[in-house]
Amino acid sequence: MNYSSTFIPTLREVPADAVIASHILMFRSGMIRKLANGLFAYLPLGLRSFRKVENIIRQEMNAAGALEIKPTVVLPGEIWKESGRWDSMGEGMLRVKNRLDNDFVVSPTAEEAVTAIVREELSSYRQLPLNLYQINTKFRDEIRPRYGLMRGREFIMKDAYSFHRDDESLDETYQRMGRAYRRIFKRCGLSVIPVKADSGAMGGSGSEEFMVESNIGDNTLILCKKCDYAANVEKAECAGDHADQTQSAETPLYEKIDTPGVKTIDELCAFLNTSPQTFIKTLIFRAVNVELDLSGAPGCSALSKNDNAVYPEAFFAAAIRGDLDVNETKLAALLKAGEVSLASDSDILRLTNAPVGFAGPVGLNSLPLIADQSVVLMKDAVTGALAKDLHYRHVAYGRDFTSWMTGDLRTVKSGDICTVCGGELYEKKGNELGHIFKLGYKYTSSMKVSYLDENGKSAIPIMGCYGIGVDRTLASIIEEHHDEAGIIWPVSVAPYHVIIIPIKYDAQVKTAADRLATELEEAGIEVLLDDRSERPGVKFNDADLLGIPWRVVIGDKGLAQPSPQIEIKRRSEKESRTVDLDKAAEELVQKIMEELRN
């Protein structure tokens, strides 16, 4: 392809709203342009690399036995009402009514669409397992889209949905998808950190996220300094620490203490001259769409499940050691709730009979208490006393109160102890490129999918779900592969493999450049020939900016040698070297093909 026949509007300036390398470099190299906030158009150069990432994903998905389909981007609202997500998805989902007043959704994800398709066709266990995927347009109405393709409103995702007879079959596909994802990111030249993750609003359990380190990342990763433990903070676990052991063996009977005007843990520490580790913090949460069975739970006798088999609203108390924080994602997962958030002051007053700051587990009968594991070990603790300006001390778990449920609610932090090896944990910011997770029966059950098993009995299939953001993967490649002059593409995803720069595109230089381009293209190498009448410096700068892996420079001086010479340079290396014009094509083809095979 001649440079003048394509459309690569490079820029010297950095767009005002671009702060990260991929955003800056994709703009400057003419790969993308902005149509509106969070809406980007790929120009020809950008689309070439985009398609390569897309095709790597497609190849690996096909190789792993997944089957490509293409549902529409605009989906009927009905199926979202069936699954219950019409209500639960929030304002990030773009809803639209057409002229006939039908509800539609501009697809943010496709569990419902694929489940609806499979529901109609599935009849026998012989059709399972089935793994369907699409590579298609998605829309999420980000309030604050930014960082270019990293957090756009419209984007392309590969999303796969698998259906299975049992957990073993699901696990087999889940593991296979995990391996495919590792190959995909490796082929794209990306260093990803696979981390254990909570599956969030998608429902279900058993999930792994594929993260790239990024200081603008949405996610906090918890990593171990000694072993390869890695988890999203939403899911990360840690071992009990020394603070758990500091309780006295024999605890006096608990007693009231007056704590006038003391509300926060810090104030209480100062007042009692002790440390937060000796307190039990009790927080009141409001949960929506709770799947967990609450029949018989304290204060829940008036609650009942709605048509979607969930409790629309329920309140819980969560108790945790005073120096620790409750992880709302873990709490939501434990409760099988759509969302969990701190209750309002008025709800707290109504439920605890006391203003904010005086909730405590002793005598709390108005709602179910969930105790973090840190609390279970506490034998001589200070707690709120369910009344203004009043606390208890010498409170012991098991003697003075028990919980309706115990679990791991703790937000893990740098310095906590690894459950696997006892090493020290630390934090990193990360961006999620891919996510695989076991969905369970959430959609197949709510949308009533069934098949006949080997015994002719009706059964519900179990689902898995596997996504990769294609644009974000592309942008992340640039984040990892660039320098101050521009992009440094891995060969596998480079828009062209070779850029040929004739010092002046004329006479014998033109002849040599054209011939080399033809030889390379006939061997399957993608060539950009810079035929512009620009100064060599401009061409070199653009070549560095565009990041084509191999640069060939052809000039009169080299061609005048007894055996005509040209100059070859890798974008990733500083030095160029001269090679015989006649041998250049062969060498380049060999090296590029070798890298593409890897």
Add this chain to the structure above:
Amino acid sequence: MNYSSTFIPTLREVPADAVIASHILMFRSGMIRKLANGLFAYLPLGLRSFRKVENIIRQEMNAAGALEIKPTVVLPGEIWKESGRWDSMGEGMLRVKNRLDNDFVVSPTAEEAVTAIVREELSSYRQLPLNLYQINTKFRDEIRPRYGLMRGREFIMKDAYSFHRDDESLDETYQRMGRAYRRIFKRCGLSVIPVKADSGAMGGSGSEEFMVESNIGDNTLILCKKCDYAANVEKAECAGDHADQTQSAETPLYEKIDTPGVKTIDELCAFLNTSPQTFIKTLIFRAVNVELDLSGAPGCSALSKNDNAVYPEAFFAAAIRGDLDVNETKLAALLKAGEVSLASDSDILRLTNAPVGFAGPVGLNSLPLIADQSVVLMKDAVTGALAKDLHYRHVAYGRDFTSWMTGDLRTVKSGDICTVCGGELYEKKGNELGHIFKLGYKYTSSMKVSYLDENGKSAIPIMGCYGIGVDRTLASIIEEHHDEAGIIWPVSVAPYHVIIIPIKYDAQVKTAADRLATELEEAGIEVLLDDRSERPGVKFNDADLLGIPWRVVIGDKGLAQPSPQIEIKRRSEKESRTVDLDKAAEELVQKIMEELRN
């Protein structure tokens, strides 16, 4: 690919709403499924053929020098307001507000998006011509979507937009696109009829549609029995006919005649005992968004152009010979109007001072009169007299009235005379697959695109626009290539090239089938191996339904021959023949590759 490893849910029954072959067969063969009215999901088999059509289009576009880009599907409303189409596009365009109250459009077409991109980048004449295309999702909110993919709400279009310095450059690209379109449809095995067309709401002039004959077609085509004249009825012209010659040479002075209770042409014919050819029919039209300059036109002194340089509303009278019909598309083109429709009864009363049925050209000063060419020749005509129950006779054009404008308003019908060769014209129903047209300056002017020409002066580029409906092209291939048993794919767009049917997938038959499949696949042939444990009859029926071009049957009997035999059959032929198992792969590869090269 083994049949049992993919997902091809074939059906015996025909879906209730499917009435045309492509809709029925794509459902029955498991190519597509319906998500909602007008919204279809491609299943794996359908997507394979879809991608082949898409790639043929992509290859031919690239070969013709067009550059692929990818704007978003959801586009900002602002650019539609700039072009004026936010108002003029009607309810077929899906508009949506996001949570921040920004206006968006789910893209029905992309003139605005591409023009907005080019506007930012275009600076010099050296960047022109530029031809950018996308293959992307579109949405049009059809009130009554039907015929499966033929008229869906969401669909995939290839749309290209070219920018030029002058008419010559535009024409060069326009012609090249026309040639590319002919190659695309030929490679897809389609017989298309290229017809002259009106460019409709897109604006501009100079356009060609690529039609396939279809009795459910939206379009009426006018074709000549003698020459290759072909035009959309919206644009078709015909020669004057004998009726134009029947007027008397000398016409008496015109006079009033009482026509009590006579309103229609038929009633008038009966009343005067004559034929419709002797009447001048005068119709009142309301036109919106008129670009034509109306300053000085009768009754238009109060009108003025709005911000988009159009008259939002204007009224016109159109006069035509009594036996002919006014073609609203032609009238709109003549007036450079966004849309033209018959005026309401109350507007007619206000403008003609008479109830509906008595409008006439004599003394009509309240609005501009557009006369069809048929009227210009009339020297002794009957017309309405602008008063209830009153007509004139002996009316002559030029003597008793003239028009503000004359033109071709006539709707051409079967039996009219070809302007090219004098042959007889006839009608056909057709479906539009592609459309190329010269847009002119509509978007570059309203959206203020400019560049510096060779003399350093600011100039506005002229545009062309070129679309193909990918889904509709795919469905049309099935319309043209099927029989009562199923689809008969051309090799170029077949989901697989060969289907191998082992009579029983076991022992030596399995070994032979697997080996043949491997040999073919290694040679680049796409194979579907029917490994199901179904009866041979079921497999044969499914193979015919799926329409794979080559069928191979392998059974114990053939393999038991001294030189093992298998059976080969083309889907398009009745008879099969036996070939040596050892030579089958070579023969199939050779034949298929030969067809793919064509």
